[in-house]
Amino acid sequence: MRSDAGGPDLASASAGASLAPAVSDLSERELIARVRARLPPPPPSIVVGIGDDGAVVEPERNRLEVLSVDALVEHVHFDRRFTPPAAIGHRALAVNLSDLAAMGASPRLALLSLVLPPELPLTDFDGIVAGLCDLAQDARVHLIGGNLARSPGPMMIDVTVVGTVKRRGVLTRAGASAGDELYVSGPIGAAAAGLRMLQASVAGSTSDAIDERLAAAYQFPMPRIRLGVLLGRNRAASACMDLSDGLADAVHTVTAASGVGATVEADALPIDAAARHWFERSGVDPVETALSGGDDYELLVAVHPRHRRRFEAAVRPAGTALTRVGVCTPEPAVVLRRGGADTPLVRGFHHFR
Amino acid sequence: MRSDAGGPDLASASAGASLAPAVSDLSERELIARVRARLPPPPPSIVVGIGDDGAVVEPERNRLEVLSVDALVEHVHFDRRFTPPAAIGHRALAVNLSDLAAMGASPRLALLSLVLPPELPLTDFDGIVAGLCDLAQDARVHLIGGNLARSPGPMMIDVTVVGTVKRRGVLTRAGASAGDELYVSGPIGAAAAGLRMLQASVAGSTSDAIDERLAAAYQFPMPRIRLGVLLGRNRAASACMDLSDGLADAVHTVTAASGVGATVEADALPIDAAARHWFERSGVDPVETALSGGDDYELLVAVHPRHRRRFEAAVRPAGTALTRVGVCTPEPAVVLRRGGADTPLVRGFHHFR
Numbered sequence: 001m002r003s004d005a006g007g008p009d010l011a012s013a014s015a016g017a018s019l020a021p022a023v024s025d026l027s028e029r030e031l032i033a034r035v036r037a038r039l040p041p042p043p044p045s046i047v048v049g050i051g052d053d054g055a056v057v058e059p060e061r062n063r064l065e066v067l068s069v070d071a072l073v074e075h076v077h078f079d080r081r082f083t084p085p086a087a088i089g090h091r092a093l094a095v096n097l098s099d100l101a102a103m104g105a106s107p108r109l110a111l112l113s114l115v116l117p118p119e120l121p122l123t124d125f126d127g128i129v130a131g132l133c134d135l136a137q138d139a140r141v142h143l144i145g146g147n148l149a150r151s152p153g154p155m156m157i158d159v160t161v162v163g164t165v166k167r168r169g170v171l172t173r174a175g176a177s178a179g180d181e182l183y184v185s186g187p188i189g190a191a192a193a194g195l196r197m198l199q200a201s202v203a204g205s206t207s208d209a210i211d212e213r214l215a216a217a218y219q220f221p222m223p224r225i226r227l228g229v230l231l232g233r234n235r236a237a238s239a240c241m242d243l244s245d246g247l248a249d250a251v252h253t254v255t256a257a258s259g260v261g262a263t264v265e266a267d268a269l270p271i272d273a274a275a276r277h278w279f280e281r282s283g284v285d286p287v288e289t290a291l292s293g294g295d296d297y298e299l300l301v302a303v304h305p306r307h308r309r310r311f312e313a314a315v316r317p318a319g320t321a322l323t324r325v326g327v328c329t330p331e332p333a334v335v336l337r338r339g340g341a342d343t344p345l346v347r348g349f350h351h352f353r
Numbered sequence: 354m355r356s357d358a359g360g361p362d363l364a365s366a367s368a369g370a371s372l373a374p375a376v377s378d379l380s381e382r383e384l385i386a387r388v389r390a391r392l393p394p395p396p397p398s399i400v401v402g403i404g405d406d407g408a409v410v411e412p413e414r415n416r417l418e419v420l421s422v423d424a425l426v427e428h429v430h431f432d433r434r435f436t437p438p439a440a441i442g443h444r445a446l447a448v449n450l451s452d453l454a455a456m457g458a459s460p461r462l463a464l465l466s467l468v469l470p471p472e473l474p475l476t477d478f479d480g481i482v483a484g485l486c487d488l489a490q491d492a493r494v495h496l497i498g499g500n501l502a503r504s505p506g507p508m509m510i511d512v513t514v515v516g517t518v519k520r521r522g523v524l525t526r527a528g529a530s531a532g533d534e535l536y537v538s539g540p541i542g543a544a545a546a547g548l549r550m551l552q553a554s555v556a557g558s559t560s561d562a563i564d565e566r567l568a569a570a571y572q573f574p575m576p577r578i579r580l581g582v583l584l585g586r587n588r589a590a591s592a593c594m595d596l597s598d599g600l601a602d603a604v605h606t607v608t609a610a611s612g613v614g615a616t617v618e619a620d621a622l623p624i625d626a627a628a629r630h631w632f633e634r635s636g637v638d639p640v641e642t643a644l645s646g647g648d649d650y651e652l653l654v655a656v657h658p659r660h661r662r663r664f665e666a667a668v669r670p671a672g673t674a675l676t677r678v679g680v681c682t683p684e685p686a687v688v689l690r691r692g693g694a695d696t697p698l699v700r701g702f703h704h705f706r
Binding site: 070077145156161 | 400401404405406407408409410411412413416417418419420421422423424426427428429430451452453455456458462464465466468497498499500502503504505506507509511513514515516518520523525526527593594595610
């Protein structure tokens with residue numbers, strides 16, 4: 001891990017006077033030492049870890065590598081008022097591990113780029129690092145390097161992950177055929193409900209108690225690592241993608257990449273019961289919200305009907321429910337079937353607007 | 354490359370009304386298509402490139418992998434008033450390639466994470482991508498993926514690079530011994546002079562014409578890729594580090610990692626002649642400024658005197674001047690020898706202050 005927050009030339013002093021120590025009270029070496037202190041000893045395949053110009057790693061034999069990068073930006077992807085530091089660190093790694101799962105890959109390495117306001121309390125820094133390192137240890141991911149820089153504005157956490165997969169196990173978005181059935185893992189909508197509940201709570205627009213399980217679904221999502229590995233090994237799936245931008249976006253993306261259409265059955269959607277209840281009480285449509293709500297780090301999987309049994313047997317050890325929610329069609333339209341009527345499936349967000 | 358700029362929940366509309374198209378006028382798919390259009394066809398070792406949850410790559414046989422990540426943050430590492438878009442993109446990749454060079458590695462892959470204000474003109478987006486892709490092509494680096502997100506504040510560009518090196522060719526910061534001679538590549542100080550000149554120009558504090566060569570040294574630094582590869586192959590160097598935070602910082606870091614001290618000779622420093630002239634006219638000490646000025650993407654190399662000839666022969670094909678600037682000492686002190694007197698070598702910056 002290197003520190004490279006810019007020279008003094010472009011620096012603007014922006015330290016907030018406070019009694020609690022902030023990241024600006026420590027040197028980069030001290031901050032990096034705090035990260036290293038949380039890491040287990042690296043395996044022999046990591047030749048050079050944190051602390052040099054780059055990390056040096058021995059590749060795994062007979063495996064392909066899968067690489068992904070994803071950034072969490074304060075005020076865009078999280079709000080510090082209701083996302084505790086450990087959740088920020090956890091989510092920054094989780095969103096990336098979810099991408100590896102969607103490719104059928106086993107996670108292996110991570111690099112962490114932190115762009116932090118200098119007045120960030122040191123306890124928050126420690127919390128972010130702890131949240132990330134705890135998930136890394138659970139997922140057997142080794143943090144091998146990174147970068148620390150100063151932010152003159154929002155906090156940004158960029159994580160790069162490397163996983164491995166056998167050549168025959170690679171899952172892409174582009175392999176679905178007409179007739180393939182669409183499955184989604186886990187219940188959906190819990191993270192969207194948790195986020196809305198936390199937002200309403202800090203806005204003071206609700207006096208309800210927070211449902212801790214829904215809040216945790218947003219704050220500490222568990223990527224479907226084991227499921228992804230099983231899907232990669234078994235080869236029963238024809239296409240796969242994670243639901244980071246919501247189920248509707250995933251269906252649109254997989255069908256577009258595969259050159260097919262799809263029909264999604266509203267009644268089949270495995271909407272979390274407590275989330276559905278909360279959506280109904282809040283006056284929003286549970287189906288639309290669960291379809292378009294992001295932050296569900298579940299997987300959308302396309303499976304040829306011929307492979308259904310093999311698929312069901314293969315994923316059983318993951319202990320994750322997989323629900324058939326629709327089917328790929330030869331016609332290019334992507335529709336939601338609800339109460340006997342077909343309407344165009346809601347589009348994903350336009351992120352920059 | 355995935356787009357993941359967050360759901361609508363945390364979004365705040367911040368589009369600036371303008372006639373010129375901005376990144377917010379395009380969908381992420383359209384923006385990603387603009388990046389892909391600049392890329393050469395990928396080699397067969399890239400199994401899945403930009404456009405899925407992750408990239409899939411075949412590792413090179415009998416090589417170790419070197420990974421590094423580095424972020425450029427607006428207002429901290431660059432100022433858009435005097436850093437044209439192509440220079441931002443170029444520098445974001447160059448700082449990472451410099452890290453690979455310092456490890457003795459050949460660059461191979463890059464991932465690009467862009468966090469952009471929505472009002473960024475599309476022409477600036479194109480310029481940033483062009484600057485990065487042009488250097489990638491020169492350096493034979495394949496852009497295999499990335500991420501696009503919206504920034505509610507400064508622009509941030511995070512690049513992850515992967516290079517490869519033979520096990521015996523890995524260079525670290527930790528291998529120097531007492532008696533090793535310290536060499537630095539290229540002239541130093543040109544980038545620091547260029548930056549100060551550009552800053553003075555936008556501040557209106559100078560009426561001098563910009564020295565285009567010095568400005569380019571700051572805006573379009575050329576990482577020492579070829580030199581790094583030759584050093585890795587030849588094994589004459591005992592330690593190596595790049596000068597991203599200045600020569601003084603590099604000497605402190607290499608000596609601390611190696612458990613030695615050093616004496617640096619002020620008179621030996623290969624300070625760029627035009628930079629020296631400009632520093633003198635500006636009333637700053639050329640030696641101190643060249644030592645502490647960052648943005649020189651040169652290499653500091655430690656070489657045992659016994660390997661001097663082999664080292665000189667090995668690096669000749671790179672066509673880069675290497676100047677002996679000091680020697681490692683058994684005493685832990687790191688000093689600057691100037692006019693017969695030894696004083697402690699200036700410390701690097703504390704980036705978060």
